[in-house]
Amino acid sequence: MNGLRHRRKRSLPILVLSLLAPRPNGQKGVRSLEFCMKPLLFRNLTAILPDCLVDEAWVLCEKGKIVSVSKKRPKMAREFEVIDGSGGYLAPGFIDMHVHGGDGADFMDGTSEAVRVACRAHARHGTTTIFPTTTTGSPEQIHAMLDAVKTVKSEKCLMNGARIEGVHLYGPFFAEDKVGCHSVSGRRQPVAAEYRAYFESGLVRIATCAAELPGAIEFYHEAKKRRCLITCGHSNASWPEMVAAFKAGMRHVDHFWCAMSNVASVRSRLGVPMRGSMLEFVLGTADMSTEVIADGCHLAPELLDFAFRLKGPRKLCLVTDANRALDLPPGNYRFGAVADGSWFESDGRVGWSQGRTSLASSIVGMDHMMRQMKRDTSATLPEVVRMASLTPAELTGIAKRTGSLEAGKNADVVLLSRKLEVRSVFIGGVELQT
Numbered sequence: 397m398n399g400l401r402h403r404r405k406r407s408l409p410i411l412v413l414s415l416l417a418p419r420p421n422g423q424k425g426v427r428s429l430e431f432c433m434k435p436l437l438f439r440n441l442t443a444i445l446p447d448c449l450v451d452e453a454w455v456l457c458e459k460g461k462i463v464s465v466s467k468k469r470p471k472m473a474r475e476f477e478v479i480d481g482s483g484g485y486l487a488p489g490f491i492d493m494h495v496h497g498g499d500g501a502d503f504m505d506g507t508s509e510a511v512r513v514a515c516r517a518h519a520r521h522g523t524t525t526i527f528p529t530t531t532t533g534s535p536e537q538i539h540a541m542l543d544a545v546k547t548v549k550s551e552k553c554l555m556n557g558a559r560i561e562g563v564h565l566y567g568p569f570f571a572e573d574k575v576g577c578h579s580v581s582g583r584r585q586p587v588a589a590e591y592r593a594y595f596e597s598g599l600v601r602i603a604t605c606a607a608e609l610p611g612a613i614e615f616y617h618e619a620k621k622r623r624c625l626i627t628c629g630h631s632n633a634s635w636p637e638m639v640a641a642f643k644a645g646m647r648h649v650d651h652f653w654c655a656m657s658n659v660a661s662v663r664s665r666l667g668v669p670m671r672g673s674m675l676e677f678v679l680g681t682a683d684m685s686t687e688v689i690a691d692g693c694h695l696a697p698e699l700l701d702f703a704f705r706l707k708g709p710r711k712l713c714l715v716t717d718a719n720r721a722l723d724l725p726p727g728n729y730r731f732g733a734v735a736d737g738s739w740f741e742s743d744g745r746v747g748w749s750q751g752r753t754s755l756a757s758s759i760v761g762m763d764h765m766m767r768q769m770k771r772d773t774s775a776t777l778p779e780v781v782r783m784a785s786l787t788p789a790e791l792t793g794i795a796k797r798t799g800s801l802e803a804g805k806n807a808d809v810v811l812l813s814r815k816l817e818v819r820s821v822f823i824g825g826v827e828l829q830t
Contacts, residue, residue, distance in 0.1 A: 433459055434477055436807070436825055437470070441481025444488070444781045446800050455486055457807035460824040465801050481811055484819060487781050488800050489524025489808035490762040491788040493602055493625075494564060494650060494687060494715035496529050496731070498722030498761070503528040504733040506540030511548040516557035517722055519828050521761025522818045524808035525789075525798055526558040527602055531732035532567035532575065532582030535590055542597045549599070554826050559808070561794055562601025565594055566650070567732075569615065570630035571606040573665075576655040577731050577749045577756035578630070579738045586611040588618070595622050601792055604650060606631035607641035607674075616644035625792050628674065632657040632665055635672030642681065648791065649678050651717055652686040652703055653695060654755075678707075685711040685791055690769040691758040693746035697772035704769075709779040713787040714765045719747055719757040731756055767816045 435458040443453035456463040498517030501510035549560040569586045603619035604627040629650030657673040678684045721742035730737035740756035741748045747756035770780045789799025807825035821828045
């Protein structure tokens with residue numbers, strides 16, 4: 397076949413780019429970006445679209461973008477590289493809008509290297525777009541996190557792993573009785589001068605605040621001005637408080653069933669008559685979206701399927717909520733800033749608070765969440781992948797450039813085996829390899 401360059405096998409031990417391969421003239425050194433950005437033609441695979449599977453698909457990527465997805469081999473006018481899918485799947489890169497860290501790093505460590513380490517770790521699990529997520533902590537710690545994220549984002553370096561689209565301002569505005577595994581000392585009520593300073597960074601794209609806190613409505617109004625996805629989490633809010641939050645722009649609830657109100661907890665807080673809670677409000681309001689941690693430890697299969705059947709793949713997304721213990725052995729670790737974050741224990745399957753009285757975030761990547769959701773629910777494979785890609789892209793306003801295998805979108809794709817295990821990850825058409 398004229399113009400065909402057969403793909404070489406690579407076996408570097410750490411995350412690297414194809415940029416490090418030898419130049420075509422035999423000289424040592426780094427390839428030029430132009431050489432590396434030759435068109436990629438994926439074949440011998442099933443393409444996963446938002447609403448269907450395309451068997452025996454041909455997917456063409458050029459200059460960092462998806463050009464076409466079809467059943468027919470496209471005509472090529474220049475040299476290209478064929479990527480053999482070995483009968484597996486090609487999925488859009490995953491998008492994680494709620495994630496704290498991985499491989500020993502937490503975004504709240506406040507260093508650019510911690511940000512890079514965590515982004516690389518999640519890229520290995522198929523995440524190509526990420527929203528680094530704050531925990532509770534001091535204003536100084538949150539600003540340090542924002543500064544570190546800004547540094548890495550501005551580098552625009554594919555070696556850094558998953559693309560950073562923005563920050564999820566998650567902590568510190570939690571309800572006092574719903575702090576969970578976060579540091580209690582870093583929790584507080586929203587104050588305009590503080591959160592406006594965070595928004596002024598220009599990085600915050602997702603903003604969380606417990607709806608019942610004094611100042612929450614003003615927080616939501618400010619977040620709406622900044623065009624953020626506005627969420628309620630770590631909250632013991634009642635239905636009326638959720639109604640007020642909804643009117644102010646809140647449209648999403650963090651990790652469903654985790655650190656959120658139910659009828660019993662609202663009754664304990666407000667007395668009788670019993671009132672509706674976050675749970676009923678989310679399930680009863682069509683415009684509300686939510687997310688689940690499908691690691692097999694946080695939620696049983698019936699709850700995962702219940703959430704899917706009631707909210708559907710357009711209003712339910714998968715998140716990892718992963719901490720720094722991702723890809724590390726069992727042991728004790730800090731949740732949040734390494735200097736003073738709360739201690740938790742990883743048992744190799746999930747994180748536990750000290751004393752194992754409650755769970756403390758997940759320790760697995762989005763590939764695991766996808767496999768678990770497929771195994772435990774009635775969702776089809778396109779629906780499961782949508783919840784890990786296009787749905788979070790739509791919720792965060794980036795669906796025009798990422799989230800699905802469509803012409804014109806970023807060539808951020810994941811090659812999967814028939815068992816849905818990650819084989820290769822491409823960001824902007826450049827392969828990342830472990």
